[in-house]
Amino acid sequence: MSYPKPVRKILLPALLLLCSTAFFGCTTKLPTSSPPATKKPAPAKPAAKAGRIPATQRPYQIEGKTYYPLPSAEGYSETGTASWYGAPFHGRKTSNGETYNMYDWTAAHKTLPMNTRLLVENLGNGRTTTVRINDRGPFVGSRIIDLSYNVAKDLGIIKEGTGRVRITALGEAETIQLADNKTATRFLPHEDFQKGDFYVQIGSFTVRGNADRLKEKMTREGWEAEAVLYDRGDKIFYRVQIKGGATLTAAKKIEQTMTDAGFPGAFVVAR
Structure with a gap:
C-alpha cells in the first residue's frame, strides 16, 4: 500500500x-x-x-x-x-x-x-x-x-x-525522552483527513508489465490512472492507483465504483 x-x-x-x-x-x-x-x-x-x-x-x-x-x-x-x-x-x-x-x-x-x-x-x-x-x-x-x-x-x-x-x-x-532516562508518550494527531490528494488503489504487482496493462486499460476507460513504484526493501511492487479527488468523500465513492467494477480489494490512499 x-x-x-x-x-x-x-x-x-x-x-x-x-x-x-x-x-x-x-x-x-x-x-x-x-x-x-x-x-x-x-x-x-x-x-x-x-x-x-x-x-x-x-x-x-x-x-x-x-x-x-x-x-x-x-x-x-x-x-x-x-x-x-x-x-x-x-x-x-x-x-x-x-x-x-x-x-x-x-x-x-x-x-x-x-x-x-x-x-x-x-x-x-x-x-x-x-x-x-x-x-x-x-x-x-x-x-x-x-x-x-x-x-x-x-x-x-x-x-x-x-x-x-x-x-x-x-x-x-510518539515516545519522547525525559530527564533521568524516563520516557513519555504523546499523541500526534494527523492533519485533516477529509481534504487532500486522494487515490484509489486497485492492484499491486511485482511485474511492471502487468501494472502497465491495467493502468492503460483504466486510462482507456477514462480514468486518471498511475502505476506507482513501491520499494519494500526486499521486493519492488508496482501499484495501480486511480485519481480519487481532493476529498475523502469523493474518493470513497470511486472506491465503491471500483469495487463494483470487479476490484473487491480497492481502497483509498492519500498522498
Whole structure:
C-alpha cells in the first residue's frame, strides 16, 4: 500500500470524541456468561530480520500468510467487518506486550502501527467511538479490525458478534525522552483527513508489465490512472492507483465504483 504525505487539520468532532474516550471511566462488570470471542492464533513469528525496526513493525506470519506492518497510518481509511474479543483473552498479553483488558478502548489490526488512534463508525447504526491499536488481528476471513468488549458494546455489535464499520486514522503516539532516562508518550494527531490528494488503489504487482496493462486499460476507460513504484526493501511492487479527488468523500465513492467494477480489494490512499 502506498503511503501519503500528511493531510490537513484534524476534525474537531473526532478530537473531542478522542478526548472524551481517553478519560472514560470503565465501570462495566464482567458479564456472567463469556461473550463470543474471535479465534486468536498463536503468537506471531517474525517472517524476517529487520535490523533495528521495532518488533511490532517487522513482517510476521500467521498460518502461512505474511503480513507487513505499515510504516505510518496517515491518510488511512478502510471499510469492512469488525469483530470483537472478550473474556477468554482478558489478562493475556497483546502483541505489543500490554496486558489485554476487555474494558479498555483498544483494538487489534493486522498492519496499522501500534498506538494508532482510530475513529470507528458502525455503519449499521451510526454510532462512533475511538480506539487505540495495541494488538494484531483479526485473522479470520475478511475482518478488518478486532475490537475490545467495551468498544463493541459501545458500538452495539455485541449480540451479532460482528458489524460493518468504517475506520479512519486520527493520529499516532510518539515516545519522547525525559530527564533521568524516563520516557513519555504523546499523541500526534494527523492533519485533516477529509481534504487532500486522494487515490484509489486497485492492484499491486511485482511485474511492471502487468501494472502497465491495467493502468492503460483504466486510462482507456477514462480514468486518471498511475502505476506507482513501491520499494519494500526486499521486493519492488508496482501499484495501480486511480485519481480519487481532493476529498475523502469523493474518493470513497470511486472506491465503491471500483469495487463494483470487479476490484473487491480497492481502497483509498492519500498522498
